[in-house]
Amino acid sequence: MLVLIDGRTVYTPLFSGVFWEAQDVMLEDVERIEVVTGRITALWGTNAVDGLIQIINKPAAATRGAFAGGEVGNRERGGAVRFGGETGSGENFRIYGKSYDRSTSHRADGSSINDAADGMQVGFRADWSRQRDAFTVQGDAHRGTIDQAPAARKFSRANVVGRWQRSLDDGAELSAQAYVDHTERDHPQSFSEILDTVDAVAQYTFRAGEAQRLTLGGGYDYARDRVAPSPALAFIPGSRSLSWARVFAQDQIELTPTLTMALAASLEGNPYTGIETLPSVRVARVPQSNHTLWASLSRAVRAPSRIDREFFSPGQPPYVLAGGPNFQSEVANILEFGYRAQYSPMLSYAATLFQAEQQHLRSLAPTGQGLQFENGIEGRTHGLEAWARWRVVEPWRLDAGIVLLRQELHVAAGANDVGGLAALGNDPRRHGSIRSSLDLGRAWRWDVDVRYVGERPNPVVPAYTAFDTRIGWKATPTLEVLFGIQNLFDPRHAEWGVAANRVEIERGYFVQLRFQP
Secondary structure (H helix, E strand, O other): OEEEEOOEEOOEOOOOEOOHHHOOOOHHHEEEEEEEEOOOHHHHOOOOOOEEEEEEEOOHHHHOEEEEEEEEEOOEEEEEEEEEEEOOOOOEEEEEEEEEEEOOOEOOOOOEOOOOEEEEEEEEEEEEEEOOEEEEEEEEEEEEEEOOOOOOEEEEEEEEEEEEEEEOHHHOEEEEEEEEEEEEEEEOOOEEEEEEEEEEEEEEEEEOOOOEEEEEEEEEEEEEEEEEOOOOOEEOOOEEEEEEEEEEEEEEEEEEOOEEEEEEEEEEEEOOOEEEEEEEEEEEEEEEOOEEEEEEEEEEEEOOOHHHHHEEEOOOOOOOEEOOOOOOOEEEEEEEEEEEEEEEOOEEEEEEEEEEEEEEEEEEEEEOOEEEEEEEEEEEEEEEEEEEEEEEEOOEEEEEEEEEEEEEEEEOOOOOOOOHHHHHOOOOOEEEEEEEEEEEOOOEEEEEEEEEEOOEEOOEEOOEEEEEEEEEEEEEOOEEEEEEEEOOOOOEEEOOOOOOOOOEEEOEEEEEEEEOO
């Protein structure tokens, strides 16, 4: 799944994933978190195989004035300050700083994992407009430390993002964004890395007649990655310059007053497999203004990362595990059917059925020199996603969601695998959540989150249900106090890993203060 913060991707080219410990935001400044499920690579490119998560922060105009907050709990302590304002010529701005200190985790027997963490982040944002043009410049710098044996691992990251948007006649829009990012991390006795990234994307949206709306765009991403080896592992070559380029287009066509079609495609070049083609077609019917039936067919791709081709363990030959020199992109062809409705102003819901035919998934194949990553697994994934939102009465809102998943993966004919299949298939078959938000008068708010996650099959991780609750009290017009408990009815539970050494998430409690004069 592709992950972005204000349009900036936080993926690492090392393994097509995210180093989550190096990502942080000022929670009080978050405007919304968009979660787009389904396969959207036609517009967002490779790696958006399962959808998109984008954290979008508030514009600077929405955060004027001073703010200070702090949290004290058994699992985490921290604080944040922010100041925003407006210049005499109309530019809005904010600056902020925050820090955190997290306690170590424990195993089931109570022994410590020794993974206590601390860090801090500072940042700024400025927004301004001139006639039809709107501009944003923002940036963040983050550093952190996580305990581990024999020495703590350290990381730091800094970025600057610029955006421009112009409103044109007839509802057309032209926009562009660029950012630079510098990351350093040191994992003692494992690896250290310095990564510099430059990214730019532009998009033009306009009407082509009464019944068509076109989106055209393109982007370029360059990364210079330098990884120092250790006795445990190496990336060869250690220094690598990588670039990705893509063009994309979408045509939204109104076929009839109740039937629309969206045709989209992206051509993306990557340093390992060349040009990948990512098409999709989506048809939607609106029999009534508050009901929508839709279906889509798309091709999604996960392009190779450095770990797939350039990873070696140990750091010197003979190697026990190595990347595959001919590792290809993983491919999924997906068919989806969906329905969503606004039953009333108080109730809305949606459901999606999906099936993905998957090819060239990563396997672990034995060779004469050891184990090697190859594309020896294929199969099918299908299931159901559904959610609902119900405002029971004006002060009380309920949100619920469920996912049912079934994977039928197998080793492809003529291929060998000694562990990749088990790793790919270790997902729970069902999980769901319910969230309640209740306003208790003008001064009190009570939130409850309940989530259920089914059993993971291999290695076995038992199913669990977590119950979190939080009460907010507006003590004065400028001061809010929040009390929270996580895992209220369960002192601890496991969420991943092998039983002998896995972390168990413990019950947590905290008090937060938020002061905004």
